[in-house]
Amino acid sequence: MxxxxxxxxxxxxxxxxxxxxxxxxxxxxxxxxxxxxxxxxxxxxxxxxxxxxxxxxxxxxxxxxxxxxxxxxxxxxxxxxxxxxxxxxxxxxxxxxxxxxxxxxxxxxxxxxxxxxxxxxxxxxxxxxxxxxxxxxxxxxxxxxxxxxxxxxxxxxxxxxxxxxxxxxxxxxYGPGEWHKGEMRSMVLKAYEQIKKDKKIKLFKSYNTLYKDGEQLRDFxxxxxxxxxxxxxxxxxxxxxxxxxxTGIARSWNDLANAVFSALRMQPEIEYIDMPEEIKNKYQYFTKAEMTKLKSAGYNNPTFSLEDAVRDYILNYLEKC
CATH class of the missing domain: 3.40.50.720 (NAD(P)-binding Rossmann-like Domain)
Incomplete structure (x- = not known):
């Protein structure tokens, strides 16, 4: 065996x-x-x-x-x-x-x-x-x-x-099982913790004129x-x-924050804070996976939307801890 x-x-x-x-x-x-x-x-x-x-x-x-x-x-x-x-x-x-x-x-x-x-x-x-x-x-x-x-x-x-x-x-x-990762926890989990403590979410300000605060994009x-x-x-x-x-889809940090508030049935409250100096020059403002190769290999499963996934994570895992 x-x-x-x-x-x-x-x-x-x-x-x-x-x-x-x-x-x-x-x-x-x-x-x-x-x-x-x-x-x-x-x-x-x-x-x-x-x-x-x-x-x-x-x-x-x-x-x-x-x-x-x-x-x-x-x-x-x-x-x-x-x-x-x-x-x-x-x-x-x-x-x-x-x-x-x-x-x-x-x-x-x-x-x-x-x-x-x-x-x-x-x-x-x-x-x-x-x-x-x-x-x-x-x-x-x-x-x-x-x-x-x-x-x-x-x-x-x-x-x-x-x-x-x-x-x-x-x-x-992001998702269940990441709680032990310290600062490397996803923003979904950090946002959830912030809301439970302060009723608001903190996001980094943008230092790139192409992106407004919270509109930096990621493939979540x-x-x-x-x-x-x-x-x-x-x-x-x-x-x-x-x-x-x-997923091949780029979504903003604001989208993510709004999805967390929505899952908790709360009105969004977002505070934009300064980015630490040590990461300013190493910050990715945009990521989006090119997924053509995987699909061509035969993988055709649909992926969760950001909103559906955040709702599942929060309601079926974080709220039950």
Whole structure:
């Protein structure tokens, strides 16, 4: 019997992937993560899986090939995902070197490899948001996190591996299971918390004359949709390469704030605040996933609208906590 490994399995997207796999009858799953002193272990409580392995022990076993179990796939969703992380060496070790070791193992052992890249690789978006491989060398990420993801994409491209593995560029994912992510929590969750505390939402002012305050645009994707797109590649083993995971629709922060107020049946009250100096020059004013490639690959599931997804998240999860 072969197993599915999910790294970052106690994390936001990882736990949601395992939940969906369980719903489909999959329980031969190995969770890889670093629970340390965080509370994210709670994401595992209702999940069914065979074993838990610490990420350091797992990579040692991969390097030494000391596993006795056979793997059907490694879904590498674990990473240091903070866009403000300043320890670049830490990012390179966790997001680049770790991913390389897993990729090399999978390629050598005929194991399906699906890994999380990021929309942060697109930088300011001036070169577009196409997931065609020709664009990869032209991208210029705005932060070290984005670069740590970009450099693996480049390594895979230069070594001719992208026709044998799958990289997924997740855009702005939000939904159940993200509560432990600190400052990297989605604005939906932060907005909900702000309303519960202060009855209003704070959004960053715009410092780009092309965008009014709160009208900066993002491709927001509900985690349930992101999970379906991810598992699609577990099934379609003939498909490989880099693919965007988004909706293909850009919505404003004001839209998001209004959706949160609407779900709570409250009148909107938005305060625009100064953006921290350290992120002003690294801020993405516009993101929108180009989804033609995924659709051409056969993925045709409809995605939640921002309003429907926010309502589902708030009413069926946050309000029930």
């Amino acid at each position: 072969s197993y599915i490994v999910v790294t970052g399995g106690a994390g936001f997207i990882g736990a949601n992937v395992i939940k969906r796999l369980n719903e489909r009858g999959e329980e031969k799953i190995i969770v890889v993560d670093n629970l340390n002193s965080s509370e994210k272990w709670k994401n595992l409580v209702e999940l069914s899986f065979e074993d838990y392995v610490h990420k350091t022990k797992f990579i040692e076993m991969i390097k030494n090939e000391t596993f006795t179990r056979a793997f059907r796939a490694i879904m590498h969703l674990g990473a240091r995902s903070s866009t403000t992380e300043k320890n670049v060496e830490f990012l390179m070790e966790n997001n680049y070197n770790y991913t390389k070791e897993l990729a090399k193992y999978c390629l050598a052992n005929n194991v399906r490899f699906i890994y999380a890249s990021s929309a942060a690789t697109y930088g300011d978006g001036s070169r577009g948001f196409s997931d065609e491989h020709a664009l990869i060398p032209l991208l210029r990420p705005l932060n070290a996190y984005g670069y740590s993801k970009q450099i693996f994409d480049l390594w895979a491209l230069k070594n001719g591996f992208l026709d044998k593995i799958v990289g997924l560029k997740y855009f702005n994912v 994707i509900y985690v349930k949709d992101a999970v379906e797109m991810t598992i699609f590649f577990l099934e379609k083993t003939e498909l490989n390469g880099i693919f965007n995971v988004g």
